[in-house]
Amino acid sequence: MASSSTSSSKKAASSLKSFIKDVRGAKTLADERAIVTKQSAKVRTKLRDDHxxxxxxxxxxxxxLYLYILGEQTHFGQVECINLIASDDFVDKRLGYLSTSLLLDESEDLLTLLTNILSNDLNHPSNRYIVSLALNTLGSLTSIELARDLFPDVQKIIKHSKFNREPLIMKKCLQCLAKLITKDSSLLEILDLEVIEYCLDSNLFRMNHGVLLSISKLFQAILLSYDSISRNNDQYEIENYNTKVIPFISKYIPTLFEKLLGLMNDITPEFNVQGTADPFLQCDLIYTLTLFFNFPKEIDDISKHGDKFINVLIQVANNTSSTTGPGKVVLYETTRSIFSLKNFNETEMKPLYTLGINTLATFLKAKDNNxxxxxxxxxxxxxxxxxESVQRHKKFILNCLNDHDISIKMRAIELLFAILNNGNLIELINEIMNFLENLYANQFKNFNDDWEKMIHLIIDSLIVAFKKFSIAEETGNPSDDSIWKLKILIKILKLVGNFIDMETINDILISFNNTENIDHKFQLISRMLLISLKPETLMDEIAENNIAWNIVSIWCLGEYSxxxxxxxxxxxxxxxxxxxTIASYLQKMDESYRIDKDVSxxxxxxxxxxxxxxxxxxxNDKRCIENLRRLILNRTKDSDLMIQLKAVQYDILFNQPANVKKVLLSAMPIFENSSASPSIDTAATMEIKSGKTKKNDLLLDLLDYSTDELQEQKKEKPANLLQELLQPNTTNNNSSSTEQQQKPIITLPDDAKEIHSSENIEVYSKLISHEEGFFQMELYFKPLISINNLKTFCAVTKTQKLTLGQLFCSTTNNDTFPKHSIIRQSLKVTGTGKLKLRLKLTFESNDTxxxxxxxxxxxFDQTL
Structure with missing residues (x-):
């Protein structure tokens, strides 16, 4: 019998081996496809043979299984895999469980066929390996129905099976329970707490790392399932869950502390990995304890161990080596735990934050790029x-810019821009510009998509940083800030202008336009135009396809020549x-981009x-003016409709008298911000400033308006066009129009109830109306710091529907909210059930x- 079994297995291996050899030996894709199709048909035919x-x-x-690895269709063999599991032969059962785990998933209806087979194998009286296979398959391949049916069988193994003293079976049972609870959190209602108590109080738990690791997984599944239960069950079930399970498992927190601290002194060769005792278990214990102390409900058995947990984290961070890979893994998990803790006050966490940041900074000195x-x-x-703690390590962050790995460079640049402030703006921006210059000198000919992404990251972050920070505090002169920024922008245009998108070019042009120090600005622009208008230096100093440089040069010529x-x-x-040379440069640009039809x-x-x-x-030169007229005229027949339309319009304006054109083509005004548009026509503003009479108002004559009509419209129109669109029709009464433009002062009502308070913001609610199936209220937000870009996200239970209104504030800018201002938002809820609200707020601090x-x-106390 033994020789017969051996020969059959050799035939099987040989047959599979020949199939693999044929596939690998195929010379063309068509040959491989033919071999795979032929074998797939043979397998399908053979599996249909009952004999x-x-x-x-x-x-x-x-x-x-090999066809599955190749990505072929294997659904026709799923039933045969289940039939192999039902076999009494262990060789068949092992292969059946393997193929079932691979070829089926939890959405397959065929899983119902596994219920009785798995139940029988889980309760197998003599073969521990069959029980182990069943536990593996149930944990990795289970549906909600399968989990509910077989959950008692898994608990029965731990309590009553003769294998409940074997580490192999115990650790698989516990991990299987964790997977089933993760799949269906309602199983906690039938979780037998004696199972956990048996595992934790047995010597097996105290001696075996595998069982302890599985216990940690089970605790994680229980703690993480709380959110699922709170979303899908009523208040009674939530309180029942808290009363039974969490206090029961939380009494083992000191035991987990003891195990974690004991691992640091454990020198057992079996679990030692490069000088670190079982880093996998250490990481899981740290994560499990973090979930305990982040539990959203106040439980005395957890909160009383808070100080001990902080001390344990400090000991792990100080006593774990950062020179080896396993030690770094444990330290990284420790820092993740530090910065994820939410139930501790800031005073307690401040030294821990510094420790975590210092630990991460030591990783920057490592040679390993990962x-x-x-x-x-x-x-x-x-x-x-x-x-402040991150700022202390900017030296090591800057060193990362010299790394050969581009992903390290990109992350270092992100971090440098993240730690920017008014104090270090000059230093860090100069370092980034030096990096960009070296990049331009060494890598310009070998640029790829990754380099381009990094350049876009630098430019976009730089524009944002210039809007947020200033060097005026450091230099004491506000005009120095705009000039310094203008120098940086010109250098950016010169180095990598061919990578700048149009939106960023617009921001750069606004910076040019808004610079108030005229003489310094013109001096910088003249140096820029000196490069653009001198053909022999163009190839040496800027790239041919530097379209951003050319656009800015063309704009500066039109505005400031x-x-x-x-x-x-x-x-x-x-x-x-x-x-x-100015006219010649424009003609040259026109010829250079006549064939190029891309968007830029x-x-x-x-x-x-x-x-x-x-x-x-x-x-003043008539020949130059005529060349410019021909430039516009040649574009009146352009293939692009928008260019053609603009050229036709400009050709008409070009032929207008000079005194008319001067009014139309006056200089650009100062922009308050990049998104704001002037509320009054620029030419009309210039006319008012210059004090022209009605008779000499040639712009109004050209537009077929009289001065009286324009002034009458100004009286009727609000100053803000957006308000005009949002407001109802106004009357001719100026006082009523003014009242509509004024924002109402929003105050916190006396009967508003506080529902949330933190060091950054307070939230209040006020009931407006409450009927059966309908609830309306107002939320009031009171920032305790100056914030901007406040966004609110609300959620209710599945049986209810939420309608959230806009944010309203008394301030002039609805995106920026000063300290102690009041923001109001309406909220309507329809549906049934007890009213519960989950609210998430995101905002930016103006201070940091x-x-x-x-x-x-x-x-809320109300029920819909």
Missing amino acids: LSHSKRRTNIQKL TKYVALNSLVKVIPYDP DSLLLNKNVAINHEVINEF AKTLIHYLLTSALKLSVKL GSELSEQFDHK
Whole structure:
């Protein structure tokens, strides 16, 4: 019998081996497809044969698994896999469980066929390996129905089976229970607490690391299932769950402390990994304890151990080596635990935050790039907790910019921009610019998509940083800030202007336009135009396809050419910058981008036409003006409809008298911000400032308006066009129009009840109306710090529907909310059941610039 079994297994292996050899030996994809299709058909035919021997059936199932690995359809063999499990032969059963775990998933209806088979194998009287196979399959491949049916069988193994003293079976049982509870949290209602008590009080638990690891997994599943229970069950079941399970398992917290601290001194060779005792178990114990102390309900058995847990984390962080991979894993899990704790006050956590950041900073010194990446990625997330501690390690962050791995460079750049403030703005921006210059010099010819992404990251982050921070506090002169930023932007344009998108170019142009120090601004622009207008240096200093540089140069010529040529305070090389070279440069740009039809090239043509039109009133040379007119005229037949339309309109304006064009083509105004648009026409504003009479108002004559009509419209229209769209029709009464424009003062009502309070914000609620199936209230938010970009996210139970209104505040800007201001938001709920609200708030602190978020749950007394 033994020789017969051996020969059959050799045949099976040989047959499978030949199939694999044929597939690998196929010379073309068509040959491989033919071999796979032929074998798939053979397997399908063989499995339909009811008289097929067990050895051949196993061979075909093995071929089926190889087809699965190749990505082929294997659904026709699923029933045969289940039939193998039902066999009494262990060889068949083992292969059947393996193939079932791979070929089926929890959504398959065929899983119902496994219920009785798994139940029988779980209660097998003599073979521990069959029980082990059944536990593995049930844990990895289970549906909600299967979990509910077989959960008592798994508990029975621990309490009454003769294998309940064997570590192999016990650890698999506990992990299977954890998987089943994760699948269906309602199983906690029938969880036998004696099972946990037996495992924890037995010597097996105290001696075997595998069982202890499984206990940790079970605790994690119980703690994580609380959120699921709170969302799907009523209040009685939640309280019942808390009363029974959590206090019971929380009494074992000291035991987990003891085990975790004992592992640091454990030198058992069996569990020693490069000098660290069982890092897998240490990480799981730390995570389990973190879940205990993050439990959303106040439980005395947990809260009384809070100080002990902080001391344990400090001991683990101080006594674990950071020179080995396993030690770094334990330290990383420790820092994750530190920054995820929510139920401790800030005073207790401040030293712990510093310890966690210092631990992550030691990873930056490692030679392993994976460790560096993890450290940089984690430090970005923990900056809001203790920004000063992260600032101390900027030397090591800057060193990461010299790493060869581009992913390390990108994460280091993200972190540098995250720690920016008014004090270190000059230092860090200069370091980033030096990095960009070296990158341009060494990698420009070898740029790929990753390099381009990094450049986009630098440019976008730089624009955002310039809007948030200033060097005026450090230098004492506000004008120095805009000039310094303008120098940086010009250097950015020169180095990597070909990677800048159009939205960023618009932000750069606004920075040029809003710079108030005119003489310094013109001096910088003249140096920029000196490069653009001098052809022999163009190839040496900027790239040919530097479209952002060209757009900004064209815009500056249209806006400032007359001021540059006439300003005596600015030293200009008139041999390079004169009317002839300006017109020639625009013609050159027109020829260079005549064939290129991508989006950025078309945008450049739009800027080019506008600049040519503006220069028609700023240049005096008639030949240059005629060249500009021809430039516009040639574009009136452009294949792009928008360019053609603009060229036709500009051609009409070009032929207007000079005194008309000067009013139309006046300089751009100062922008308050990039998104705001002027509420009154710029030309009309210029007319009011210059004090022109009605007779000389040529712009109004051109637009077929009279001055009286325009003034009458100004009286009737609100100053803000957005308010005009949102407001109802106004009357001619100026006082009523003014009242509609004024925002009502929002105050906190006396009968509002506080539902949440933290160091950053307080939340109140006020009942408006309550009927059967309908509830309406108002939420009031009172920031205790200056914040902006407040966003609220609300959720109710599945039986209810929520309608959330807009945020309203008395301040002029609904995106920025000063300290102690009141923000109001309406809220309507329809449906049935007890009213419970989960609210998440996200906002940015104006003091630190960090992003903050808070989440809380509140249960109201009312029932819909």
